[in-house]
Amino acid sequence: MSFGNLRDQEVAVRLLRNVIQRGRVPNGLLFWGPSGVGKRLAALELAKALNCASETGDACDACLSCRKVVSGNHADVKVIVPAGKTRIISKDVVDFVNELASYRPFEGKWRVVLVLDADRMNLPAQNHFLKTLEEPPSNTVFILVTEFPRVLLPTIRSRCQQVRFGALRPKTVVDLLLQGHDLPRPTAEAIAAISQGQMSRALDLVETEKRDVVLDVTRRLGEGEDPLALSEEFVAHLRAQGEVIKAALKAELENDDAPDASAEDAAEQKKEQLALAESLVRRDIMEYLYLLKTWYRDILVYRATGDARQVLNRDHADRLGKAPGDGLEAKLGAVEKAWLYVERNLNMDRVFRDLFFALAP
Numbered sequence: 001m002s003f004g005n006l007r008d009q010e011v012a013v014r015l016l017r018n019v020i021q022r023g024r025v026p027n028g029l030l031f032w033g034p035s036g037v038g039k040r041l042a043a044l045e046l047a048k049a050l051n052c053a054s055e056t057g058d059a060c061d062a063c064l065s066c067r068k069v070v071s072g073n074h075a076d077v078k079v080i081v082p083a084g085k086t087r088i089i090s091k092d093v094v095d096f097v098n099e100l101a102s103y104r105p106f107e108g109k110w111r112v113v114l115v116l117d118a119d120r121m122n123l124p125a126q127n128h129f130l131k132t133l134e135e136p137p138s139n140t141v142f143i144l145v146t147e148f149p150r151v152l153l154p155t156i157r158s159r160c161q162q163v164r165f166g167a168l169r170p171k172t173v174v175d176l177l178l179q180g181h182d183l184p185r186p187t188a189e190a191i192a193a194i195s196q197g198q199m200s201r202a203l204d205l206v207e208t209e210k211r212d213v214v215l216d217v218t219r220r221l222g223e224g225e226d227p228l229a230l231s232e233e234f235v236a237h238l239r240a241q242g243e244v245i246k247a248a249l250k251a252e253l254e255n256d257d258a259p260d261a262s263a264e265d266a267a268e269q270k271k272e273q274l275a276l277a278e279s280l281v282r283r284d285i286m287e288y289l290y291l292l293k294t295w296y297r298d299i300l301v302y303r304a305t306g307d308a309r310q311v312l313n314r315d316h317a318d319r320l321g322k323a324p325g326d327g328l329e330a331k332l333g334a335v336e337k338a339w340l341y342v343e344r345n346l347n348m349d350r351v352f353r354d355l356f357f358a359l360a361p
Helices: 010-021 039-051 064-071 091-101 123-134 154-158 170-180 185-195 199-207 210-222 227-256 263-305 314-322 328-343 348-359
Strands: 028-032 077-080 111-116 140-146 161-164
Touching: 010 039, 010 161, 028 039, 028 154, 039 064, 039 077, 039 111, 039 140, 077 091, 091 111, 091 123, 091 140, 123 154, 170 185, 170 199, 185 199, 185 314, 199 210, 210 227, 210 263, 210 348, 227 263, 227 348, 263 314, 263 328, 263 348, 328 348
Parallel strands: 028 140, 028 161, 077 111, 111 140
Antiparallel strands: none
């Protein structure tokens, strides 16, 4: 893969190519935009291109350096992610990054530090990181990747060259879905609309049963089923999915465990694993809430316009036209409230019990 394989990010790609070709690589870069549109991929492509043996301004994917970046084994490419129970990037992590950056690259021309979800740096970490940006080490590039750049200190943003990534075009999402999956085009077009240009969300909708579950729940609520029994069934499904996510993550991390890790390191890894699992489970629940929100939003829009092209769940326009239209604003408000409660880690049984009673006719 190279910059040329990044879809719908022509401006960002052109900027990055120019940076490499002119040899004027800034020490700080801020990649920002919606999730699932290629920010992380672009950061890795930049890391490959900066250290590529071909020196063409792009990655060749054939040299040893490119292959090491792809496999995650390049000594000069470090990826930082939020950790700990609160899923933050702490000052201790920034201290480690600063110390690492003080050395010359081990094997490549550039040391590249990718900070994913950079908005998760707490304030002490940001202040400490700012000192490094003010006096950056030579031949080191920091790439901050975030959906929420305004959470970062203005002084950090001002010292980084910002690269904006936009949502993918619906046609791009449809094309990618049809290339990799056996889907009817109307379904692919609906998923592309629901994903709002985020390929990661589109793939999740194709590869999981989330959308089918939500469509079934809204149908059964509309038909007058007991909201209490339905909420209990739904929460049981969420818990089962959560266990699947945790088991998959555990297996993945166990395969990556270093055999000579100390007991202290192993305990820290287990703590980070638990925090990551909780974060992934919570994000999964948020996606269900997002799908519920799109459904009731679509009913409101379709009743107002009668135009299936204006709705996201366009492959279910017949159902939208027949759905009850009473209290839609209140239902959307209930979904928003449930979203807030899940973020605050409130009891899931109560959150969805109250939500399903609010969504019932």
